[in-house]
Amino acid sequence: MRQTESDNRTSQPLKPLELRDLGRIGYREALDLQRELNRLRAEGRIPDQLLLLEHPPVITMGKSAPRSHILADPASLADAGVEVHQIERGGEATYHGPGQLVGYVIINLHERARSIKRFIADLEQVFIDLLAEEYGLSARRDDQHRGVWVGNDKITAVGIAIKHRTTLHGFAFNVNTNLEHFRWIIPCGITSGGQTSLERLLGAHQDPAAVKHALARQFCRVFGYYEPV
Numbered sequence: 001m002r003q004t005e006s007d008n009r010t011s012q013p014l015k016p017l018e019l020r021d022l023g024r025i026g027y028r029e030a031l032d033l034q035r036e037l038n039r040l041r042a043e044g045r046i047p048d049q050l051l052l053l054e055h056p057p058v059i060t061m062g063k064s065a066p067r068s069h070i071l072a073d074p075a076s077l078a079d080a081g082v083e084v085h086q087i088e089r090g091g092e093a094t095y096h097g098p099g100q101l102v103g104y105v106i107i108n109l110h111e112r113a114r115s116i117k118r119f120i121a122d123l124e125q126v127f128i129d130l131l132a133e134e135y136g137l138s139a140r141r142d143d144q145h146r147g148v149w150v151g152n153d154k155i156t157a158v159g160i161a162i163k164h165r166t167t168l169h170g171f172a173f174n175v176n177t178n179l180e181h182f183r184w185i186i187p188c189g190i191t192s193g194g195q196t197s198l199e200r201l202l203g204a205h206q207d208p209a210a211v212k213h214a215l216a217r218q219f220c221r222v223f224g225y226y227e228p229v
Contacts, residue, residue, distance in 0.1 A: 014225060014226050015047065015225055015226070016225065017049070017219075017223075018047050018048070018049050021052050021212065022051055022053035023054065024054045024055070024098070025055065027085055031087065034104050034169070037051075037106045038166050039164065041106050041107075041108055041164075041166050044108075048106060049106035050103060050104075050219060051103065051106070051170075052101065052212055052215070052216070053103075054098060054099070054100060054101065055097060055100070057081060057083075057095075057096070057181060058084070059083070059084045059093060059184065059185055060085050060087055060094050061086045061087065062091035062092050062093075062159060063086070063088055065091070071183065071186065072184040076184075077184065082184070087161075089169040091146065093185040093186060094157050094159060095187065096172055097177060098176075099174075099175055099176035100174055100175060100176075101175050101212060102170070102173075103170045103173070104168070104169060104170045105170040106167060107119065108166045109162070109166065110166075116162065119167065120160065122223055123158050123160075124146070124147070124148050126219050127148040127171070127173065128148060129221075129222065130215055130218045135198065135201075137150055151196075153196035154194070154195050154196065155196050156174070157172045159171075173215070174197035175199065175208060176198070176205055177195075179194075182194075198211065
C-alpha cells in the first residue's frame, strides 16, 4: 500500500483498509459475511473493511419498506430467479443484480470520530468525485433522498445500518446494470426521475475491473485510507 496525497479529506492520520473483492456472490452469503466482519471490527480484531462484489438478481427491503413497493408479482419474480430479503438497513426497496458494483462498508465510526451524517455524505462524495474525475460526468446529491444522481436519474443508491457503532451495508453503483429490472420495484420509494448507469451515460459497456480499481482509489482518498496497490 502507498500513502495518498495530502488532499485526503480527513485531519486524522491515514489508516489501513482491507479491500475484499468477492466477485459474484449470493445475497445471503454476503450478508452473513458482513455481520461477522461487523462483529470482528467492533471487537478491534480487524481493520476497516470494503467489500466489492456483484449479486445475482435480488430485491432488498429496508426495515421500513412497505411491501407495496415491490411492483412485480411473486410468480414473475420467482420465474426470473429473483430473491427478496428484508434486512436491517435504512431505506426502502432496492434492486441488486449483474452489472452493478455493490460495496459493503464496515467502518468503526466511534474509532474514527465520524458521525452517521458525515459517513453518508462521504459515501456520496466518493461517487460525485469518481464520476467527475474519471468519466467527466457532473453528479449531485438530492436534498430529500440519499444517493447520487446524474441529471434527474439515480446512478448510486446508499443505505446503511449501524451495529456496535460499526457500519453495515453501503452502496450500489449502476455500471452495466440492466435498468429494466428496476421496474420490478419503486426504487428507494422514489417515484420521480429514473435510473441510469455508466454504460448508458457513456454509450459503451464499461470494464468492471477498471471501474472497481478507480472506485477503490477514490474511496481511500475521501475516507483517508492508504490506497491499495
